[in-house]
Amino acid sequence: MARKKKGLLLVVSGPAGVGKGTVNAALMAKHPEIRMSVSATTRAPRPGEIDGVHYFFKTKDEFDRMIEENAFLEYMHVFGMNYYGTPKAFVEAEREKGNHVILEIDVQGAMKVKAACPDAVMVFIAPPSLKILKERLVGRGTETQESIDVRTKTALDELKMLPNYDYMVVNDVVDEAVAEMESILTAELCRTGRNTEPISKLTGGETI
Amino acid sequence: MARKKKGLLLVVSGPAGVGKGTVNAALMAKHPEIRMSVSATTRAPRPGEIDGVHYFFKTKDEFDRMIEENAFLEYMHVFGMNYYGTPKAFVEAEREKGNHVILEIDVQGAMKVKAACPDAVMVFIAPPSLKILKERLVGRGTETQESIDVRTKTALDELKMLPNYDYMVVNDVVDEAVAEMESILTAELCRTGRNTEPISKLTGGETI
Numbered sequence: 001m002a003r004k005k006k007g008l009l010l011v012v013s014g015p016a017g018v019g020k021g022t023v024n025a026a027l028m029a030k031h032p033e034i035r036m037s038v039s040a041t042t043r044a045p046r047p048g049e050i051d052g053v054h055y056f057f058k059t060k061d062e063f064d065r066m067i068e069e070n071a072f073l074e075y076m077h078v079f080g081m082n083y084y085g086t087p088k089a090f091v092e093a094e095r096e097k098g099n100h101v102i103l104e105i106d107v108q109g110a111m112k113v114k115a116a117c118p119d120a121v122m123v124f125i126a127p128p129s130l131k132i133l134k135e136r137l138v139g140r141g142t143e144t145q146e147s148i149d150v151r152t153k154t155a156l157d158e159l160k161m162l163p164n165y166d167y168m169v170v171n172d173v174v175d176e177a178v179a180e181m182e183s184i185l186t187a188e189l190c191r192t193g194r195n196t197e198p199i200s201k202l203t204g205g206e207t208i
Numbered sequence: 209m210a211r212k213k214k215g216l217l218l219v220v221s222g223p224a225g226v227g228k229g230t231v232n233a234a235l236m237a238k239h240p241e242i243r244m245s246v247s248a249t250t251r252a253p254r255p256g257e258i259d260g261v262h263y264f265f266k267t268k269d270e271f272d273r274m275i276e277e278n279a280f281l282e283y284m285h286v287f288g289m290n291y292y293g294t295p296k297a298f299v300e301a302e303r304e305k306g307n308h309v310i311l312e313i314d315v316q317g318a319m320k321v322k323a324a325c326p327d328a329v330m331v332f333i334a335p336p337s338l339k340i341l342k343e344r345l346v347g348r349g350t351e352t353q354e355s356i357d358v359r360t361k362t363a364l365d366e367l368k369m370l371p372n373y374d375y376m377v378v379n380d381v382v383d384e385a386v387a388e389m390e391s392i393l394t395a396e397l398c399r400t401g402r403n404t405e406p407i408s409k410l411t412g413g414e415t416i
Contacts, residue, residue, distance in 0.1 A: 124400070162400050162403075163400055165400050166399065166400065167395065167398040167399055167400060168398055168399075168400050168403050169398055179394070180394060180395075180398055182391070183390070183391040183392075183394035183395045183398075184391075184394075184395045184398060186387070186388060186391035186392075186395070187375065187388075187391045187392045187394070187395035187396070188395070190375040190376055190377055190388055190391075190392060191374065191375055191376075192332070192370050192371055192373050192374065192375060192376050195370075195376050
């Protein structure tokens with residue numbers, strides 16, 4: 001019995017260096033029905049970037065019109081900088097097809113998405129400890145000591161937002177983190193709140 | 209990194225004939241850390257029944273004292289009949305050890321447990337359809353037509369309680385239902401609400 005269901009929006013946050021990208025890539029490699037959200041931006045495409053794949057490239061006027069039309073789950077604009085935003089249309093279209101959409105986003109953006117889309121599944125990927133996070137940042141070999149200090153301080157601020165998330169996945173072993181993400185998806189699809197009209201579906205309208 | 213966590217209380221309801229017992233037995237066979245809740249009763253032990261394994265056998269006085277001491281998650285007493293109840297102590301002791309406890313119970317009892325234990329995970333096992341449930345009851349070959357009619361009518365009433373449960377697991381293929389139960393357990397252990405003091409644990413109290 002195939003139950004065609006609306007896909008989930010998985011909002012994924014976590015400190016720099018925690019391995020969000022690795023976990024999400026591994027998850028998507030196993031599940032072709034999972035898509036990464038595509039952001040809109042006013043910055044110019046870089047060589048090789050494809051519109052609608054890497055970003056939706058927009059002019060400022062187009063972006064402003066989308067803001068007016070409430071076409072974003074969230075957007076960010078720092079004065080004098082380029083705009084970035086998450087278009088609702090892409091996320092909704094994929095979910096309607098039954099695909100899940102992952103949106104990797106910082107904690108501030110995540111809170112905006114939660115407000116705009118209350119049925120989003122909020123996942124925070126945490127390091128086993130701040131000490132290990134620091135070690136991972138050092139291990140990259142690309143960060144200055146100052147950058148590592150700033151990122152570790154930011155990580156602590158981000159961790160304070162944990163109670164605003166539904167789930168915490170500790171990325172100690174990547175495969176285990178991926179398995180937890182898979183379980184979260186499966187469990188969320190079983191939530192009664194996502195199974196509206198189950199009685200009429202189950203009874204098939206039959207009289208007993 | 210072993211994170212020793214309190215086990216879950218999984219309250220499982222579902223109509224007669226839906227296969228609750230089959231699903232739970234298969235789940236427990238795969239997971240030795242899952243226990244079945246042991247009920248207390250005032251009825252006499254039957255040959256072979258062991259106190260503390262099949263039931264906690266109690267006198268009426270003992271049972272009444274436990275009621276007074278608020279020692280039950282729920283209990284039921286129909287005038288002139290034996291008492292049945294779910295002792296808190298067993299459930300709590302197992303959960304403290306990190307074991308999960310399954311409590312198979314009807315919808316009325318389940319609502320009492322939810323009130324007494326708000327962090328219980330409420331799972332409703334549903335048939336793919338009422339038609340299939342009827343067929344399963346007929347297939348047992350032990351039910352009269354009248355009994356089947358009563359059970360199907362009761363099933364419909366029970367299904368109306370679905371919104372009071374956290375999860376609906378449709379028992380179409382047993383292995384799939386078991387996999388969904390496993391995902392629910394894993395996901396619930398990731399819920400931020402069950403991970404109190406994560407920040408202090410993660411930072412290990414270190415200053416940054």
